[in-house]
Amino acid sequence: MSSTTAEISDVSDKSAHCLVEKRGHVLIITMNRPEARNALSSEMMAIMVDAWDQVDNDPDIRVAVLTGAGGTFCAGMDLKAMNRNAPGDAFAAGSLDPVKLPALLKGRRLTKPLIAAVEGAAIAGGTEILQGTDIRVAAENARFGVSEAKLGLFPLGGSAVRLVRQIPYTVAADILLTGRTVPAPEAKELGLIGYVVPEGEALNKALEIAERIAANGPVAVQAILKTIRVTEGMHEEEAFKLEAKIGAEVFKSDDAKEGPRSFAEKRAPKFQGK
Numbered sequence: 001m002s003s004t005t006a007e008i009s010d011v012s013d014k015s016a017h018c019l020v021e022k023r024g025h026v027l028i029i030t031m032n033r034p035e036a037r038n039a040l041s042s043e044m045m046a047i048m049v050d051a052w053d054q055v056d057n058d059p060d061i062r063v064a065v066l067t068g069a070g071g072t073f074c075a076g077m078d079l080k081a082m083n084r085n086a087p088g089d090a091f092a093a094g095s096l097d098p099v100k101l102p103a104l105l106k107g108r109r110l111t112k113p114l115i116a117a118v119e120g121a122a123i124a125g126g127t128e129i130l131q132g133t134d135i136r137v138a139a140e141n142a143r144f145g146v147s148e149a150k151l152g153l154f155p156l157g158g159s160a161v162r163l164v165r166q167i168p169y170t171v172a173a174d175i176l177l178t179g180r181t182v183p184a185p186e187a188k189e190l191g192l193i194g195y196v197v198p199e200g201e202a203l204n205k206a207l208e209i210a211e212r213i214a215a216n217g218p219v220a221v222q223a224i225l226k227t228i229r230v231t232e233g234m235h236e237e238e239a240f241k242l243e244a245k246i247g248a249e250v251f252k253s254d255d256a257k258e259g260p261r262s263f264a265e266k267r268a269p270k271f272q273g274k
């Protein structure tokens with residue numbers, strides 16, 4: 001039995017706004033308010049932060065998958081709750097600092113790969129959190145957008161900074177300023193997502209990718225990810241120095257010995273993540 005199809009080892013309270021499920025080496029985080037199209041609630045975001053901590057701190061977890069329940073990824077911030085509790089008041093009072101929004105992976109990135117599995121709408125906050133993921137799979141019916149401006153809001157989930165770094169400038173500016181919806185095929189063409197799969201298949205495809213990553217050497221995977229993160233935006237020469245430092249450490253690991261040994265012995269590697 002593969003790691004992701006192994007018996008579920010931990011499933012959180014099914015009525016919670018976010019479900020966290022460990023399958024083998026993979027942690028699946030499911031935004032779970034389908035009746036509100038998985039709009040972000042305080043409870044949901046608190047569970048997400050705990051899940052990110054679990055991903056980073058549990059050495060047995062090698063990959064994480066973020067998805068939404070009920071055929072929707074996420075409809076962004078809970079607009080009804082926002083009416084009751086305007087974020088502007090909290091900003092004015094200084095009780096909330098939007099420089100870092102760890103739930104949305106703004107100002108915080110995971111040390112393990114995070115794969116997004118998107119069905120249906122990923123709107124506003126939904127597309128904002130998507131930009132904090134590493135690999136993105138979407139169903140044919142998926143649609144994206146950073147629609148905050150349409151509501152007179154600012155995309156404080158980080159898109160005004162991040163989107164222009166992830167897709168071509170003019171398209172990012174268009175998406176941010178018009179708030180228009182981007183269908184999955186266009187998102188794939190832009191490189192905002194990497195895979196388009198038939199409706200209902202996003203999670204399966206994401207788990208298939210997760211399994212491939214989980215089968216690789218964890219020390220190498222995490223070092224590659226770290227290098228991508230820390231060298232982002234750096235001059236090449238400076239970046240290569242950091243890359244060399246991080247990369248050379250990998251060669252000291254047991255995993256780096258096990259890989260070539262398994263090849264010579266004509267068997268699958270058994271990586272320990274050390």
Ligand SMILES: C[C@H](/C=C/C(=O)SCCNC(=O)CCNC(=O)[C@H](O)C(C)(C)COP(=O)(O)OP(=O)(O)OC[C@H]1O[C@@H](n2cnc3c(N)ncnc32)[C@H](O)[C@@H]1OP(=O)(O)O)[C@H]1CC[C@H]2[C@@H]3CCC4=CC(=O)CC[C@]4(C)[C@H]3CC[C@]12C
Pocket residue numbers: 035036037039040042074075076077078079080081086087090096097098101104121123124125126147148151153154155156157
């Ligand atoms: C600013 C940052 C982000 C902002 C936003 O995301 S704004 C949200 C924009 N979203 C939208 O405009 C999408 C609205 N929804 C739709 O268009 C459609 O529902 C859909 C296309 C998604 C689906 O269509 P559908 O036909 O299938 O379904 P419907 O019939 O329309 O809906 C079904 C049902 O769901 C309800 N629904 C849908 N969407 C929402 C929603 N977004 N909110 C509430 N309810 C929704 C709909 O009403 C129907 O219900 P019914 O009862 O039947 O009517 C923010 C990102 C992060 C924030 C920070 C987080 C940390 C902080 C904490 C704080 O306490 C506050 C400050 C802050 C720092 C916070 C600040 C703001 C952010 C940065």
